[in-house]
Amino acid sequence: AQKITQTQPGMFVQEKEAVTLDCTYDTSDPSYGLFWYKQPSSGEMIFLIYQGSYDQQNATEGRYSLNFQKARKSANLVISASQLGDSAMYFCAMSPGGFKTIFGAGTRLFVKA
Amino acid sequence: SQTIHQWPATLVQPVGSPLSLECTVEGTSNPNLYWYRQAAGRGLQLLFYSVGIGQISSEVPQNLSASRPQDRQFILSSKKLLLSDSGFYLCAWSVGSSYNEQFFGPGTRLTVL
Secondary structure (H helix, E strand, O other): OOEEEOOOOEEEEEOOOOEEEOOEEEOOOOOOEEEEEEEOOOOOOEEEEEEEOOOOOOOEEOOEEEEEEOOOOEEEEEEOOOOHHHOEEEEEEEEOOOOOOEEOOOEEEEEEO | OOEEEEEOOEEEEOOOOOEEEEEEEEOOOOOEEEEEEEOOOOOEEEEEEEEEOOEEEEOOOOOEEEEEEEOOEEEEEEOOOOHHHOEEEEEEEEOOOOOOOOEEOOOEEEEEO
């Protein structure tokens, strides 16, 4: 079965420190895409970063990087130098082909001043 | 640049009443369009997606329906709302293959009483 698992319901991080949000996935498709989205309290979903299953290098977008370990089926999000504005829900998602995207349950990140 | 609009932002409806939520996209042609529902504190559940005018795929059987009367317009409807239809409804668009990121609208918060 295709599934996304985020095991951390909530995480705390001190401002300016790095934090890793965990994500594991399950699919039998050889080709798929992995995504991370941020959802602030306003509710809108904001795309952060994408990793293709055949990409050799880990994706990076500014302070966001995706630690992709294909053999372990993990796609952890690393946020460097956390800011107060990073406090939000973070969702890991997978597109296994076709147009269906599967979302995890999310991790709520709290950044402390 | 591309923008996506959803309305209304908030809606309170009695059980058994009809529903119509509208989503429009500007600045792109032939987008893939999606309707998601998010229950409180949960991840996103894909309800419908469309790859072209009049083409609707349903992911979850329920009393909701979707239509795409124009290239950049996506409508979510119900003839009779249930209490369980309460939630946060998000419209999203993407272009190209299913591995491309999706961009979300601001959402509609629906409360069925």
